[in-house]
Amino acid sequence: MGSNENLPPNVIRQLAKELKSLDESPPEGIKVVVNDEDFSQICADIEGPVGTPYENGLFRMKLALSHDFPHSPPKGYFMTKIFHPNIASNGEICVNTLKKDWNPSLGLRHVLSVVRCLLIEPFPESALNEQAGKMLLENYEEYARHARLYTGIHAKPKPKFKTGAISESTTALNVGQTNNETPGATASAVPSSVADINRVTTTTSGQDQQEVANNSVAAAGSASVVTTTQKREAGLAKVQADKKKVDARKKSLRRL
DSSP, X not given: OOXXXXXXXXXXXXXXXXXXXXXXXXXXXXXXXXXXTOTTEEEEEEEOOTTSTTTTOEEEEEEEOOTTTTTSOOEEEEXXXXXXXXXXXXXXXXXXXXXXTOOTTOOHHHHHHHHHHHHHSOOGGGOSSHHHHHHXXXXXXXXXXXXXXXXXXXXXXXXXXXXXXXXXXXXXXXXXXXXHSOTTHHHHHSOOSHHHHHHHHHHHHHHHHHHHHHHHHHHHXXXXXXXXXXXXXXXXXXXXXXXXXXXXXXXXXXXX
């Protein structure tokens, strides 16, 4: 495991200066992840360039610096799986800047920019991933489909949740509910205990029974009135019938 002790003090000072510059003014699509305890492992997140099969992906890579850096080039690795001609299955990066074209005067900014450019313009002639290199030369659409598939599976950025906004929304909803409710309405409408449930049930049952009794009395009274009226009308009809009979008998007697 690397540490700052493996690098000369002057190299550490130069790296610290470069890392500060990269943090304050990052290159396009590149964000360096600084570890003050170990400058021998430089990590960076690279955004997939627009218009490439790596678009919308976020790729973590690292530069491993040896004890004789910058006289020897760093080794580059992609830690995120990627389908690319110049990146091996173990993540090793093949680019001339990190090999024959290395120059001790090249800084970290230049190296990281070259690696990102490799996502824009691969070099299938020096492929570490032979399948990707052959596919790129013979059938670009198939190559791009594979690269997009890898990107969608392995390089998908993690979503960022705004917990503050969620909490504020929840609070707003609670406030709205509180303002719309009448104080004490919930307590009176919803029983809060078994005793309250029994009290409400008993009260309701008593009210229902009283209402039934009142309805029964009213019905009985109505029936009594109807019966009395009917009897009275029947009595009057009988009296009139008897009177007709008496009148008819009187007429008969007069004729005799």
